[in-house]
Amino acid sequence: MEKNIKRFKCILAYDGTNFAGYQVQPGKRTVQLEVEQALNKIHKGESIRIAASGRTDAGVHARGQVIHFDSHLQIPGERWKKALNAMLPGDISILDVSEVDKDFHARFQSVRKEYRYRISLKSERDPFLRHYAYHYPFPLNLDAMKEAARYLMGTHDFTSFCSAKTEVVDKVRTVEEIIFTSTDDELVIQFIGNGFLYNMVRIMTGTLLEVGSGRKAPAEMERILAARDRVQAGKTAPGHGLYLWKVDYAITTNPGVTFS
Amino acid sequence: MEKNIKRFKCILAYDGTNFAGYQVQPGKRTVQLEVEQALNKIHKGESIRIAASGRTDAGVHARGQVIHFDSHLQIPGERWKKALNAMLPGDISILDVSEVDKDFHARFQSVRKEYRYRISLKSERDPFLRHYAYHYPFPLNLDAMKEAARYLMGTHDFTSFCSAKTEVVDKVRTVEEIIFTSTDDELVIQFIGNGFLYNMVRIMTGTLLEVGSGRKAPAEMERILAARDRVQAGKTAPGHGLYLWKVDYAITTNPGVTFS
Numbered sequence: 001m002e003k004n005i006k007r008f009k010c011i012l013a014y015d016g017t018n019f020a021g022y023q024v025q026p027g028k029r030t031v032q033l034e035v036e037q038a039l040n041k042i043h044k045g046e047s048i049r050i051a052a053s054g055r056t057d058a059g060v061h062a063r064g065q066v067i068h069f070d071s072h073l074q075i076p077g078e079r080w081k082k083a084l085n086a087m088l089p090g091d092i093s094i095l096d097v098s099e100v101d102k103d104f105h106a107r108f109q110s111v112r113k114e115y116r117y118r119i120s121l122k123s124e125r126d127p128f129l130r131h132y133a134y135h136y137p138f139p140l141n142l143d144a145m146k147e148a149a150r151y152l153m154g155t156h157d158f159t160s161f162c163s164a165k166t167e168v169v170d171k172v173r174t175v176e177e178i179i180f181t182s183t184d185d186e187l188v189i190q191f192i193g194n195g196f197l198y199n200m201v202r203i204m205t206g207t208l209l210e211v212g213s214g215r216k217a218p219a220e221m222e223r224i225l226a227a228r229d230r231v232q233a234g235k236t237a238p239g240h241g242l243y244l245w246k247v248d249y250a251i252t253t254n255p256g257v258t259f260s
Numbered sequence: 261m262e263k264n265i266k267r268f269k270c271i272l273a274y275d276g277t278n279f280a281g282y283q284v285q286p287g288k289r290t291v292q293l294e295v296e297q298a299l300n301k302i303h304k305g306e307s308i309r310i311a312a313s314g315r316t317d318a319g320v321h322a323r324g325q326v327i328h329f330d331s332h333l334q335i336p337g338e339r340w341k342k343a344l345n346a347m348l349p350g351d352i353s354i355l356d357v358s359e360v361d362k363d364f365h366a367r368f369q370s371v372r373k374e375y376r377y378r379i380s381l382k383s384e385r386d387p388f389l390r391h392y393a394y395h396y397p398f399p400l401n402l403d404a405m406k407e408a409a410r411y412l413m414g415t416h417d418f419t420s421f422c423s424a425k426t427e428v429v430d431k432v433r434t435v436e437e438i439i440f441t442s443t444d445d446e447l448v449i450q451f452i453g454n455g456f457l458y459n460m461v462r463i464m465t466g467t468l469l470e471v472g473s474g475r476k477a478p479a480e481m482e483r484i485l486a487a488r489d490r491v492q493a494g495k496t497a498p499g500h501g502l503y504l505w506k507v508d509y510a511i512t513t514n515p516g517v518t519f520s
Contacts (some may be wrong), residue, residue, distance in 0.1 A: 015387040061388070081384075090390040124341075127275040128321070128392065130350040 004072050007104055008080060010050075011096040016061040016239070017131040018091055023055045031056075031065075031092060038087035039069060053106045053113065053247040057199075059239035061132070064095070064114075064246040068106040104249070112176070112194060112248035115201045118241050119187040119209075133186070134205075134241035140187065140212035142180060148211040149178040149189075151221030152204055159228035161204050162197035163236070171197055171228075178204075190245070199236050207234030264332050267364055268340060270310075271356040276321040276499070277391040278351055283315045291316075291325075291352060298347035299329060313366045313373065313507040317459075319499035321392070324355070324374075324506040328366040364509070372436070372454060372508040375461045378501050379447040379469075393446065394465075394501035400447065400472035402440060408471040409438040409449075411481030412464055419488035421464050422457035423496070431457055431488075438464075450505070459496050467494030 012035070020028035024036075032050060039048035050067045075083065080097035088094065120126055120133040121140070129135070152161075155174040162171055179190040189208065191201050207224070210216045216234065224232045272295070280288035284296075292310060299308035310327045335343065340357035348354065380386055380393040381400070389395070412421075415434040422431055439450040449468065451461050467484070470476045476494065484492045 013387050015390070085384065090385065091387045093385050093387045095384055124345065124355055125350065125353050127273050127351045127353045130275070132388065 004074070005070050006072075007068055007070050007100050007102050008077070009098050009100040009104060009106065010067050010069070010080075010084075010094060012062065012065050012067065013093045013095055014062050014065065015091040015131075016056060016059050019058065021056060021058045021060070022052060022062075022065070031062075034089060034092055035067065035084075038084055039071075041087055042083055043071065043073065051106050053110045054196075054244075056242075056244055057239050059131070060242045060244065061240075062244040063116075065244050066106045066110070066247040066249075068100065068104055106247075109249050110195070110247050111250050112192065112246075113196060113244070114246040114248075115191045115196065116243045116245045117189045117191070117201060117205045117237065118243065119189070119205075120185065121182075121187060122185050131240050134238050136187075136209060138213055140209070141214065142182060142187075142212065144214075144218050145208045145212040146180055147218035148208055148216075148221050149180070151218070151225065153178055156225050157228055158197055158200055158225070160224050160230055160233045161200050161207070162230065163199035163203070164230050166198040168197060173197060173200070202237045202239065202242060203230075203233050203235075205237040205241070209237065210234040264334070265330050266332075267328055267330050267360050267362050268337070269358050269360040269364060269366065270327050270329070270340075270344075270354060272322065272325050272327065273353045273355055274322050274325065275351040275391075276316060276319050279318065281316060281318045281320070282312060282322075282325070291322075294349060294352055295327065295344075298344055299331075301347055302343055303331065303333065311366050313370045314456075314504075316502075316504055317499045319391070320502045320504065321500075322504040323376075325504050326366045326370070326507040326509075328360065328364055366507075369509050370455070370507050371510050372452065372506075373456060373504070374506040375451045375456065376503045376505045377449045377451070377461060377465045377497065378503065379449070379465075380445065381442075381447060382445050391500050394498050396447075396469065398473055400469070401474065402442060402447075402472065404474075404478050405468045405472040406440055407478035408468055408476075408481050409440070411478070411485065413438055416485050417488055418457055418460055418485070420484050420490055420493045421460050421467070422490065423459040423463070424490050426458040428457060433457060433460070462497045462499065462502060463490075463493050463495075465497040465501070469497065470494040 014031050019031050022031045024030050024032045035050055048069055050069045053066045056062055077097045081094050084094045118133040120129045120135045123137050125135050153175050157172050159171045173193055173195050175193040177192040181188045211218055274291050279291050282291045284290050284292045295310055308329055310329045313326045337357045341354050344354045378393040380389045380395045383397050385395050413435050417432050419431045433453055433455050435453040437452040441448045471478055
């Protein structure tokens with residue numbers, strides 16, 4: 001049977017509100033648990049494990065999380081999508097399933113990730129955004145935030161912007177871009193980079209908000225980065241404003257025959 | 261104390277997902293119950309009743325529901341808003357409170373209402389819309405729907421588009437406008453009129469979707485209206501796609517001294 005095992009890459013979206021995060025934890029409802037249970041049902045009880053591009057915390061959402069799994073079932077990609085969506089609860093949706101090379105790995109082969117942090121600036125809380133954006137009804141100096149963001153872009157040791165709880169040793173990451181998009185009511189900050197440490201986007205967001213509200217000067221970012229000390233940066237912004245938006249891979253699918 | 265009683269008009273938004281509708285029902289969590297409980301706390305246990313522009317069903321949302329209440333407390337409008345929002349759960353938000361004439365009535369003095377029905381056309385279900393739009397991943401002929409909508413506009417007996425459960429006798433209403441706004445992913449239908457019968461917007465929407473999918477011809481609307489028979493119209497579209505958007509009044513606040 002081994003020779004018929006195929007690897008599948010799967011893009012999924014989830015509303016993080018009712019999950020205790022992505023990763024399996026005893027007695028908790030998690031995204032990994034729901035997806036593995038759906039796969040187990042499709043495989044008639046056989047246990048299938050999935051691997052993701054990375055974990056997301058409780059309350060954090062995903063528009064483009066990527067996982068992979070192996071299966072000996074002879075099901076084309078489009079049928080996998082239908083089968084999985086039929087088994088999954090309404091707060092998880094499979095957007096795409098494709099067969100990939102056997103050495104594809106959702107975590108180790110990702111080359112770029114995009115997160116978005118959504119901030120509602122409305123003076124009154126919006127009941128429709130209570131789980132989907134951080135409500136921050138205070139004046140913000142966007143120019144100061146953009147100036148501060150320029151210090152964060154590039155390759156740095158991000159120890160100051162990483163939860164002390166992490167077990168990762170190498171804290172050097174490259175932030176390629178931080179893009180601000182705003183209306184009167186809302187600010188979205190896109191973070192694009194080669195990888196992000198535990199809570200890194202939420203700590204960068206919290207620190208940028210302290211700059212925007214005048215509690216920190218943009219140039220302080222340089223000192224905070226150099227300190228390599230979590231307590232120097234700002235607060236961790238809440239999870240419910242954060243979206244794992246997109247994960248890029250150098251090669252995601254077997255390209256087969258190409259004509260170029 | 262009677263002479264100091266003032267009447268307040270209050271505009272509120274709510275996410276209908278976790279409510280058994282607007283109106284108080286024994287043992288159920290409703291919008292009316294939550295708002296009256298908040299008012300009772302502010303009045304130190306005194307029972308305050310509210311009156312709304314109309315009920316909304318379980319799962320139905322509101323962006324601009326209007327209620328009124330009477331109070332002897334000497335609190336300006338802006339402070340009322342803060343006090344109520346501090347007492348209310350996150351799925352209800354008070355957008356505005358203003359003092360109005362004693363003869364203002366949220367229900368009897370409304371002259372125009374707008375409802376919006378939101379339809380997600382995405383091929384895959386979107387976990388972020390599962391409570392906020394009706395997922396309808398099928399081709400729709402928008403031109404046919406617009407043609408059918410023209411038969412519904414104007415003053416008609418809407419018995420065919422009213423739940424048989426209603427106790428209302430006069431079923432003549434005027435639909436001023438039905439406006440379609442669409443993107444590749446979404447269709448929003450606005451219904452503006454002087455009043456709507458029980459389930460009327462949801463039945464009109466369900467019937468328009470049957471036209472859009474080719475199961476009914478646009479010209480059938482004329483026959484359906486004339487039949488005055490609920491079974492002639494289409495299915496009732498689900499509640500979670502519906503929003504009470506706006507309620508208009510001829511005069512909403514005491515204009516005080518005017519200079520024109």
